Amino acid sequence: MIRLVNVQKSFGKQQVLRGATLEIPKGKLTTIIGRSGEGKSVLLKHMIGLLQPDRGEVWVNDVEISRLSGKALNDVRKQFAMLFQGAALFDSLTVFDNVAFPLREKLRLPESAVKDRVDEKLERVGLAGMGHKFPAELSGGMKKRAGLARALVMEPEIILFDEPTTGLDPLMSNTIHHLILDMHRTFGFTAVMVSHEIPEIFSISDWVAMLEQGRIAAMAPAEDFQRIADPMVQEFITVGGTVSLQAVKRLA
Amino acid sequence: MTAVIQRVGGTTLSILQEMGRMLLFLLSTFGWLARPPFRFFQAVKQLHFIGFKSSFVIVLTAGFTGMVLGLQGYYTLRKYGSDAALGAAVALSIIRELGPVLAALMVTARAGSAMTAEIGIMRITEQIDALDTMAINPLQYLIAPKVVASLIGVPLLVALFDVVGIYGGSVVGVDLLGVNAGVYWNSVETSVEWKDVYGGIWKSVSFGLIISWVCCYKGYYTEMSAEGLGTATTEAVVLSSVMILVWDYFLTSVLL
Numbered sequence: 001m002i003r004l005v006n007v008q009k010s011f012g013k014q015q016v017l018r019g020a021t022l023e024i025p026k027g028k029l030t031t032i033i034g035r036s037g038e039g040k041s042v043l044l045k046h047m048i049g050l051l052q053p054d055r056g057e058v059w060v061n062d063v064e065i066s067r068l069s070g071k072a073l074n075d076v077r078k079q080f081a082m083l084f085q086g087a088a089l090f091d092s093l094t095v096f097d098n099v100a101f102p103l104r105e106k107l108r109l110p111e112s113a114v115k116d117r118v119d120e121k122l123e124r125v126g127l128a129g130m131g132h133k134f135p136a137e138l139s140g141g142m143k144k145r146a147g148l149a150r151a152l153v154m155e156p157e158i159i160l161f162d163e164p165t166t167g168l169d170p171l172m173s174n175t176i177h178h179l180i181l182d183m184h185r186t187f188g189f190t191a192v193m194v195s196h197e198i199p200e201i202f203s204i205s206d207w208v209a210m211l212e213q214g215r216i217a218a219m220a221p222a223e224d225f226q227r228i229a230d231p232m233v234q235e236f237i238t239v240g241g242t243v244s245l246q247a248v249k250r251l252a
Numbered sequence: 253m254t255a256v257i258q259r260v261g262g263t264t265l266s267i268l269q270e271m272g273r274m275l276l277f278l279l280s281t282f283g284w285l286a287r288p289p290f291r292f293f294q295a296v297k298q299l300h301f302i303g304f305k306s307s308f309v310i311v312l313t314a315g316f317t318g319m320v321l322g323l324q325g326y327y328t329l330r331k332y333g334s335d336a337a338l339g340a341a342v343a344l345s346i347i348r349e350l351g352p353v354l355a356a357l358m359v360t361a362r363a364g365s366a367m368t369a370e371i372g373i374m375r376i377t378e379q380i381d382a383l384d385t386m387a388i389n390p391l392q393y394l395i396a397p398k399v400v401a402s403l404i405g406v407p408l409l410v411a412l413f414d415v416v417g418i419y420g421g422s423v424v425g426v427d428l429l430g431v432n433a434g435v436y437w438n439s440v441e442t443s444v445e446w447k448d449v450y451g452g453i454w455k456s457v458s459f460g461l462i463i464s465w466v467c468c469y470k471g472y473y474t475e476m477s478a479e480g481l482g483t484a485t486t487e488a489v490v491l492s493s494v495m496i497l498v499w500d501y502f503l504t505s506v507l508l
């Protein structure tokens with residue numbers, strides 16, 4: 001379980017998080033929504049210790065990680081994997097080597113076992129036979145799939161998804177979302193996803209939280225979230241949903 | 253008046269802060285370098301990039317540097333009837349000064365700028381964050397092998413520069429201008445002492461450290477934009493070059 005308590009973060013004079021408090025339920029898929037520039041990715045990066053809060057606490061299970069560094073922080077990070085906005089694949093390595101990278105670095109398995117695990121994960125994300133390609137040779141959707149395979153390969157307890165469908169067309173976004181849902185159901189990891197994809201996220205998430213003005217303005221089970229009466233939430237859902245549906249229709 | 257003091261104070265503080273951050277970056281890198289796992293393969297790969305792939309440009313620079321020294325040295329020394337000392341003039345200039353400094357400047361331009369750009373792009377595309385999330389320290393995985401490779405590669409390139417430069421001097425002095433070959437090489441042999449070579453090695457090791465330190469640091473802390481990366485690369489090359497020249501003066505004054 002991940003818990004953020006009154007997290008505040010500024011970059012220079014710009015305060016991004018103004019006391020965000022949030023609890024991510026274990027084993028569930030929680031999506032954080034909010035306007036662009038609200039600090040959703042910043043919030044996500046606090047959960048894995050890539051950013052440290054100016055004030056507040058970040059708890060992962062029973063460990064407060066906001067002041068940890070070095071080996072202690074790395075020990076906590078072993079429970080995590082993260083899929084970045086641009087997939088963050090190492091561009092000097094092939095897809096296979098990217099996916100194999102954490103296995104080789106952390107588990108030091110024999111190469112045959114590495115191959116089995118990597119091939120299995122590549123097949124699960126629909127990239128069987130693509131292991132020899134370099135990231136520059138992949139489309140946006142394929143990069144996300146490869147990033148997902150790399151995130152899954154260590155079978156972590158928690159996976160963070162930072163806008164996994166950014167830059168993809170609506171049909172590919174849908175495919176990636178359902179791939180994430182499928183993997184979540186298969187492996188049972190705790191998932192935290194930052195997304196703008198409304199209304200799609202309501203059908204795949206267990207919980208939805210909304211970040212507004214640096215604070216969590218609302219959090220509820222996905223099926224209840226759309227019924228929250230708060231005008232700010234309603235405006236975001238309605239406008240976001242309309243725009244998203246229009247985009248789907250335009251593409252169709 | 254208060255505004256001027258504030259501005260000067262603010263600038264001084266930000267310079268001190270930057271220097272402190274640079275020093276911490278270097279110390280942390282050495283700290284991670286001393287801890288297993290040791291990145292032998294990455295260090296060899298970097299040595300290939302920094303060392304072997306720079307050898308052509310070093311040979312080219314060294315050859316022409318030696319040749320122009322041969323030319324200038326010959327006409328200057330002939331005025332005093334000392335053209336027999338051409339070998340000594342070329343060899344000492346190259347081994348003591350020009351070899352380490354010019355080789356380091358060429359490595360900065362070719363490999364240092366590439367280091368900054370590579371690390372900067374990894375920062376912008378979140379590849380460095382990805383390493384962090386996998387509990388792999390980027391200083392240990394990315395930076396330390398580059399530092400080790402520079403510490404080994406730059407002295408080797410300087411040695412190559414010295415040899416090619418001295419031969420370049422002989423091509424002009426002996427083959428084109430007619431200085432006796434035996435006189436030229438005897439002059440080289442009798443004038444160059446171990447202390448000169450030793451000084452050149454010390455210089456090249458410290459220049460290797462400056463190049464990898466400054467160029468990696470600038471890439472690691474680049475601003476998250478294409479313009480920011482361009483600025484970081486320029487700053488890395490300029491700062492490394494200036495530091496090499498300044499450090500060369502102080503080291504020379506100690507070694508002489």
